[in-house]
Amino acid sequence: MNLLHATDYGSLALVALAMLGTGLISGFVAGLFAVTGSVVRVPILLVAGGLLGVPPEIRMHVAIATSLATALPTLSAAAYAHVRAGNVDWSIWRWYAPGGLIGAVVGTSLAFLMPSDAIEVVYIVLLLPIAIVALARPQGLHLLKTAPLNLIGTAIEAVIGFASALIALGGGVFNVMLFGGCGLPKDRVVGTSAAIAPAIVGPALLVVIIGGIGVTGLPSGQFGYVNIFGFVFITLGALIAAPLGALLNKHIGERRHHLFYGLFVLAVSVNMVVHLLWKSGAF
Numbered sequence: 469m470n471l472l473h474a475t476d477y478g479s480l481a482l483v484a485l486a487m488l489g490t491g492l493i494s495g496f497v498a499g500l501f502a503v504t505g506s507v508v509r510v511p512i513l514l515v516a517g518g519l520l521g522v523p524p525e526i527r528m529h530v531a532i533a534t535s536l537a538t539a540l541p542t543l544s545a546a547a548y549a550h551v552r553a554g555n556v557d558w559s560i561w562r563w564y565a566p567g568g569l570i571g572a573v574v575g576t577s578l579a580f581l582m583p584s585d586a587i588e589v590v591y592i593v594l595l596l597p598i599a600i601v602a603l604a605r606p607q608g609l610h611l612l613k614t615a616p617l618n619l620i621g622t623a624i625e626a627v628i629g630f631a632s633a634l635i636a637l638g639g640g641v642f643n644v645m646l647f648g649g650c651g652l653p654k655d656r657v658v659g660t661s662a663a664i665a666p667a668i669v670g671p672a673l674l675v676v677i678i679g680g681i682g683v684t685g686l687p688s689g690q691f692g693y694v695n696i697f698g699f700v701f702i703t704l705g706a707l708i709a710a711p712l713g714a715l716l717n718k719h720i721g722e723r724r725h726h727l728f729y730g731l732f733v734l735a736v737s738v739n740m741v742v743h744l745l746w747k748s749g750a751f
Contacts, residue, residue: 553714
């Protein structure tokens, strides 16, 4: 189906509702856990790409690019909510945001040289250990006394930005674990992670737009690898739901937050494993 020139308006409306629902869920997740929501959007966009006839070799690239485009306003809304609530540790942000920016540019550039299936494997390899650590780490156990406020911190965030950009994340999945392991209070962990995320997503988005210009096989309504139709409806839902997620974050305890976070990331990882097995014909 050609999205922007479809004559089947019933199907077009169903796609719009699906993208709006995806935005509501991913926006809520972004506000609650300080992640981009890409862990929700990318699997759904992969399925949508198959239905829309996007070639398999660039399907993951379109999903990542569209998710990144949606993530920027989503995370900006979540970050603004946390700034207003006073949840951002700016001493950490000043050292970590530049590193995330540099890593994001390098990671995104590499991602679009990789086959689609390889990116899905990276998705699983990066996310599954995070879920396990989140569920297994005892409450009160800290890996570091404080987050390094020096070039070491910048270097750590460059690695996080690199890994995040490979799979269209804003660093929150990793930063929540990093800052939580440094003993920051839950609200500061989520708020600071949310504030750093736009520094990762913004440069990554610019790279995917430029990298997708002139690529053959893309559906209509594209800006580089970004699908405009998906961007509009997912963003609308995300902007509505992100403040609600940030509000709920203030009302759940730290241990319960870790549990929900770990279960969420685990579910996404398992879903990606199932998707890969399904594509390979294993079942």
